[in-house]
Amino acid sequence: MKERKIILAEKEMPKQWYNIQADLPYPIQPPLNPVTRQPAGPDDLSAIFPMALIEQEVSSERWIDIPEEVLDIYSLWRPSPLYRAYSLEKALGTPAHIYYKHEGVSPPGSHKPNTAVAQAYYNKKAGIKRLSTETGAGQWGSALALACNYFGLECTVYMVKVSYQQKPYRRSLMETWGANVFASPTDLTESGRAMLARDPDSIGSLGLAISEAVEDAAGRPDTNYALGSVLNHVLLHQTIIGLECKEQLKLVNDYPDFVIACCGGGSNLAGISFPFLHDKFNDDKSLRVIAVEPKACPTLTKGTFTYDYGDVAKHTPLLMMYTLGHDFIPPGIHAGGLRYHGASPLVSQLCKDGFIEARAYGQEGVFEAAITFARTEGILPAPETAHAIKAAIDVALECKEAGAEKTILFNFSGHGHFDLTAYDDYLAGKIKDVEYPQELIDESIASLEKIS
């Protein structure tokens, strides 16, 4: 019997994160203060982030120690298992080796706590008592709720009202771990009150929830803000995923030709791929990294590379990134974690320079892949994760066509236990491909100010 699971002992867990900024051919362009348009310095960020995270944001150290306290919490579910997808390979009849890293084993069910725990730790150490954040579908909010619980921090989550109503299970999970969850817009912030004055029945949006969470943190000295993707320090914390994969693949004498992940803000993609890009930069490895996004929100495949805001209200620094325009509102697909108009500056730059390639898929093919996976490997993927699965299956079928015994590694970023209404819709034939019209993308991008 061949072993499906490749397991590391806890003592073999990586003790440092990998900072790809040390290996870039040239530094990425800095964030700009949204008012002055000058490069944003530590002072621009210190009202809402602790200094340790601001330092990580701009660090050029290649390896950054993971604090002992963070490793201890990680050990509740890490190292996560790496699976060889024998059943999927057999069903596809492919000569390719398919591996997936199972990040769904964490208590909130995704890779998000890898950074939530680190952020809670550094904030606690800086004397902060309370963190605020926003959440859409709830993956990030529940990860931060778990992390705050461990470090004795209060956690306030502004959850987009429509999700608050539609996904009560995610809210309950956050509350079980002790978080305070509010349906955004709330009457607790100016941004929220302004929206309620305009539209008392507003169902909210992620852009607005961000504004509420940032306002909450900026207005209280005991409170900081935490973000679940996009920023350099968030991507840094996620590199433990890829670092573990490298150790696990060594145990079976394999190495990926393809590293695949879905891409919303970019953190799970960065987490699994950056440690392999390290090898590409330093040892000239020939691997291909593939970012997978929905056709309904094709940031990397159809966006433009320019400075843009991270939120609708233009409160955040301007980031140099692929963007569909900060006013872009993608259709309401089930993969809520991939509905973001921008992408992390690091991922964007690497895409621009050809180190990462991007593919976009329609929803029908994505859910078909999810079902194939659930009926072979058993595990039910989140709709976001299913995008990576779709690409992995496509590459495996290309290998079959070519008779090529390539090695494919993808990130199983989260399980779908809280997404079963999406499966219901798919099985009832209600999920159709949604492609965002090119002319509307062009219009949204054309409306961006030119900032150099």
Added chain:
Amino acid sequence: MKERKIILAEKEMPKQWYNIQADLPYPIQPPLNPVTRQPAGPDDLSAIFPMALIEQEVSSERWIDIPEEVLDIYSLWRPSPLYRAYSLEKALGTPAHIYYKHEGVSPPGSHKPNTAVAQAYYNKKAGIKRLSTETGAGQWGSALALACNYFGLECTVYMVKVSYQQKPYRRSLMETWGANVFASPTDLTESGRAMLARDPDSIGSLGLAISEAVEDAAGRPDTNYALGSVLNHVLLHQTIIGLECKEQLKLVNDYPDFVIACCGGGSNLAGISFPFLHDKFNDDKSLRVIAVEPKACPTLTKGTFTYDYGDVAKHTPLLMMYTLGHDFIPPGIHAGGLRYHGASPLVSQLCKDGFIEARAYGQEGVFEAAITFARTEGILPAPETAHAIKAAIDVALECKEAGAEKTILFNFSGHGHFDLTAYDDYLAGKIKDVEYPQELIDESIASLEKIS
């Protein structure tokens, strides 16, 4: 850093199940044909079970080989991790060592597939094309759906209508794995039609769903019936849990003083405890086995030990067991898996003879324990599992009181990802202790026929 997880490699997975019938001081009393009242033979069962399972039901072989094909499916999630609950121990300030076996890592999220996969295998081998079963909350139905998917069997699940409406996620999960799920009562069986004629708005019951599933199987030669607990062969398949625990505890040089599990039909309790009772029978170990049940359905603590039917409609053989009476309808607590009027004959006999002791808890204390667990160990338990956690915490606190460094092992039988409405109710103060009135229990038991 101390290792929280004790992991076995797949090649270290046990290759045989343990049959406790070989070690009992005397054989358990046989099931009786419900019509003739004579001991039920293979012919009484062959209309709905394959011969291989009937043989296991009555076998006195101590070790029974696990088929290679079953081991292969098991390896998707087995061996399951054994956790040392360091965070819980610390929160309780107990000198006790607390270990939990995490059966929630299986794709359906509980221990149920350990027997579902075996049952699907033996039925497939016997030429059966289709399995029928009933499910209440959906744990068992989803396990059988997964198993049938792997062996290419059709799977028909009669799901109690009220659960079908209240737990759509569990239904979606079964459908994702390809099962046909019907809200019981249906118009597909005589039992269902009879009920609908009496009450077109019937919300169904487990007893009725069993009748529908058995009728479906008995009426079609290509179809057999599968049961998720109670029977000897089901308990046999679950012993892989305890056998793995023994290997895992050896790795850390520990051995339990207490083995704890919740008890509905009895299969997760048997699974974790029987391999340790083997040592008690053969090596005179002094361990204590504790079965935990809800005060709302106190089968072992307040029931009577007698012959009774397994279902309301009296279709099943009579089993010698602890029972509250086959007409007993427990209050609608959230731990649906523990709402059964009887208990497995093997567990019942061992309870009667003092090898297993039983405790009953109210719902408030159970959910308080669940929250304590979720905030220390991170993982959200199913309400059924939370009963075992409550008992483990109580024993650990008794150890603290006594200054005793005892070892406690409990079965984390399943996660609570599909039970968050229960947590909502608890956090909103809506869950109250429900104790079934003694006079009603007495009445239900008094109404049983005397069968010797």
